[in-house]
Amino acid sequence: xxxxxxxxxxxxxxxxxxxxxxxxxxxxxxxxxxYFGAHGVDIAEARVVGDIKEEIVSTLNHLRERYxxxxxxxxxxxxxxxxxxxxVAEAFGVKLYEHPEIIGMMQTRWGGEITPARRRMARVxxxxxLVKNPVNGPPGFQIGNVFTLAxxxxxMRGMLxxxxxxxxxxxxxxxxTIRVDGSGEGVIAAPLEAVANAHPALxxxxxxxxxxxxxxxSLVVRGRDQDEVDATLVELEAALRAVGIEKISxxxxx
Amino acid sequence: xxxxxxxxxxxxxxxxxxxxxxxxxxxxxxxxxxYFGAHGVDIAEARVVGDIKEEIVSTLNHLRERYxxxxxxxxxxxxxxxxxxxxVAEAFGVKLYEHPEIIGMMQTRWGGEITPARRRMARVxxxxxLVKNPVNGPPGFQIGNVFTLAxxxxxMRGMLxxxxxxxxxxxxxxxxTIRVDGSGEGVIAAPLEAVANAHPALxxxxxxxxxxxxxxxSLVVRGRDQDEVDATLVELEAALRAVGIEKISxxxxx
Numbered sequence: 001x002x003x004x005x006x007x008x009x010x011x012x013x014x015x016x017x018x019x020x021x022x023x024x025x026x027x028x029x030x031x032x033x034x035y036f037g038a039h040g041v042d043i044a045e046a047r048v049v050g051d052i053k054e055e056i057v058s059t060l061n062h063l064r065e066r067y068x069x070x071x072x073x074x075x076x077x078x079x080x081x082x083x084x085x086x087x088v089a090e091a092f093g094v095k096l097y098e099h100p101e102i103i104g105m106m107q108t109r110w111g112g113e114i115t116p117a118r119r120r121m122a123r124v125x126x127x128x129x130l131v132k133n134p135v136n137g138p139p140g141f142q143i144g145n146v147f148t149l150a151x152x153x154x155x156m157r158g159m160l161x162x163x164x165x166x167x168x169x170x171x172x173x174x175x176x177t178i179r180v181d182g183s184g185e186g187v188i189a190a191p192l193e194a195v196a197n198a199h200p201a202l203x204x205x206x207x208x209x210x211x212x213x214x215x216x217x218s219l220v221v222r223g224r225d226q227d228e229v230d231a232t233l234v235e236l237e238a239a240l241r242a243v244g245i246e247k248i249s250x251x252x253x254x
Numbered sequence: 255x256x257x258x259x260x261x262x263x264x265x266x267x268x269x270x271x272x273x274x275x276x277x278x279x280x281x282x283x284x285x286x287x288x289y290f291g292a293h294g295v296d297i298a299e300a301r302v303v304g305d306i307k308e309e310i311v312s313t314l315n316h317l318r319e320r321y322x323x324x325x326x327x328x329x330x331x332x333x334x335x336x337x338x339x340x341x342v343a344e345a346f347g348v349k350l351y352e353h354p355e356i357i358g359m360m361q362t363r364w365g366g367e368i369t370p371a372r373r374r375m376a377r378v379x380x381x382x383x384l385v386k387n388p389v390n391g392p393p394g395f396q397i398g399n400v401f402t403l404a405x406x407x408x409x410m411r412g413m414l415x416x417x418x419x420x421x422x423x424x425x426x427x428x429x430x431t432i433r434v435d436g437s438g439e440g441v442i443a444a445p446l447e448a449v450a451n452a453h454p455a456l457x458x459x460x461x462x463x464x465x466x467x468x469x470x471x472s473l474v475v476r477g478r479d480q481d482e483v484d485a486t487l488v489e490l491e492a493a494l495r496a497v498g499i500e501k502i503s504x505x506x507x508x
Binding site: 017031043175196 | 270271272273274275276277278279280281283284286287288291296297298299300301302303304305309331332333334335336364369370371372374375389391406408409427429431438439440441442443444446447450451457458459460461462463464469474476
């Protein structure tokens with residue numbers, strides 16, 4: 001759904017066999033979406049691809065042409081299946097080089113002895129800049145409109161702190177949620193749609209859940225104008241009460 | 255990474271603004287990946303798109319041509335932002351019709367009175383078959399190689415039970431994991447790569463974590479031949495011990 005004018009769009013490219021096999025539950029998309037959203041950049045699309053060079057390169061090239069920003073996660077460690085840096089360099093048609101600042105960090109941490117595997121993590125595409133890793137270990141990097149971050153969630157979140165100040169965002173999307181218990185979407189749909197139709201610049205969504213009391217739903221109003229979002233939430237609650245829905249409660253969203 | 259011959263590939267298409275805004279944490283990809291994996295079908299790619307018709311239709315048409323199966327999740331409820339059925343029908347170039355079996359179920363549940371919103375959930379593409387919803391509420395559907403399932407995780411998982419018997423899978427991928435504590439990938443990488451190179455039909459992956467003891471990693475051996483996977487795990491453990499890594503423990507994986 002459109003969320004008014006003024007948006008800047010980005011994509012997330014999640015790299016790793018472990019996500020596609022179901023071994024690992026991704027949480028990076030959610031964290032990136034919230035962080036970028038707070039900076040006025042909306043995630044318009046996300047993709048998960050395996051550790052296959054051709055797939056990563058072609059997907060990255062597609063996304064970076066289409067969106068203002070792309071974030072990649074995963075595949076920047078020292079092992080043979082960590083091929084993201086190689087793929088980003090290939091996508092941009094540049095070479096990788098060992099970044100002296102990273103080599104310096106490694107020498108401080110591990111002394112003179114740096115294994116070939118660790119040296120892999122010092123490789124950055126020509127023209128790239130570093131993205132700080134405040135947790136531990138080597139940094140990520142930015143080249144053009146692409147941010148290449150770690151896959152480990154704790155480290156990825158730390159790296160985001162060095163990404164935000166580089167983003168040129170649009171107007172932040174404001175999101176407000178109310179929760180309806182004990183009524184399913186079959187009852188909610190008509191008043192929700194009526195209010196949605198009256199506010200084409202907003203996105204009104206219904207996210208059902210199924211709990212001990214049966215179906216309920218979280219109703220979300222999203223837009224770039226705080227006053228319109230607030231007023232529409234009041235209007236929506238009145239429309240729901242008008243069809244006999246009573247269990248409505250506000251939801252604090254982070 | 256290749257996991258030997260004999261694979262059947264599928265894609266997952268996750269539909270919903272709420273995933274891209276970070277409001278909702280998707281868990282369906284992981285559940286589908288595990289379920290399909292157990293039926294010999296590997297998820298090769300996943301995409302998350304918003305509630306935008308053109309995006310959904312074009313993405314679905316791309317994926318269904320490329321993979322043996324596609325699973326969609328989300329957007330099959332009764333509200334105005336539930337447009338998945340419309341999109342699937344458009345992708346296949348067929349019309350939606352109200353399925354008499356679903357209308358019958360609704361009449362049993364809600365009596366004669368079926369709201370227009372609920373009728374939306376009775377719509378199935380011409381040529382489609384139903385996918386049972388054992389939890390509550392209306393079913394999903396299959397058309398061609400596409401399964402259209404609910405987005406609510408509990409309901410989605412229930413629907414999978416009526417999908418498995420329709421899959422023609424390949425050889426199931428066997429996955430075994432050992433966990434290394436107190437050693438980072440910089441030390442693990444060399445023995446891991448040596449063992450990986452000796453077994454081109456297997457996929458060996460390293461999935462680092464960062465915990466109270468610093469870096470560690472889960473090392474995963476995946477392949478379609480149980481004996482080779484087992485033997486390779488023994489070989490890998492020996493190679494790790496040979497470089498001085500001692501804290502190695504088996505991991506039970508589901």
